[in-house]
Amino acid sequence: MKITMYELLGMVKDGKAPNKIKYNDYIYTVKGNAIECFVDYCSEEDEWCFNHYVRYENLNDTVEILEEEKKIPEKLDGFRFKKETDDLTDEECEVENYLSDVTDKINEIIDYLKSKGDE
Helix, strand or coil: CEEEHHHHHHHHHCCCCCCEEEECCEEEEEEEEHHHCEEEEECCCCCCCHHHCCCHHHCCCEEEECCCCCCCCCCCCCCCCCCCHHHCCHHHHHHHHHHHHHHHHHHHHHHHHHHCCCC
């Protein structure tokens, strides 16, 4: 996703600074505390930190936000108490049934996401 430096500064102000950005073919990683509105982006390849480039004349320059790759988790196994089913109390049976329903629903969501072509 590409945004302007001005928009990036707004994200920093709101405490929503992205972890990695790309500017002038260099990748910068956040250092500092975004919640306290102190963020400095540093790069291993560039001798200057990103704040060196933030000037009035550069506020409309484009910055690319590099998001972390998100993968769909594996399906969950069914939940079972370690005891034999006959030894369970009524409350334990209810909990086991509830957790089984939740597990089934999570697996349905994972199937749906995989059907949309996401990895």
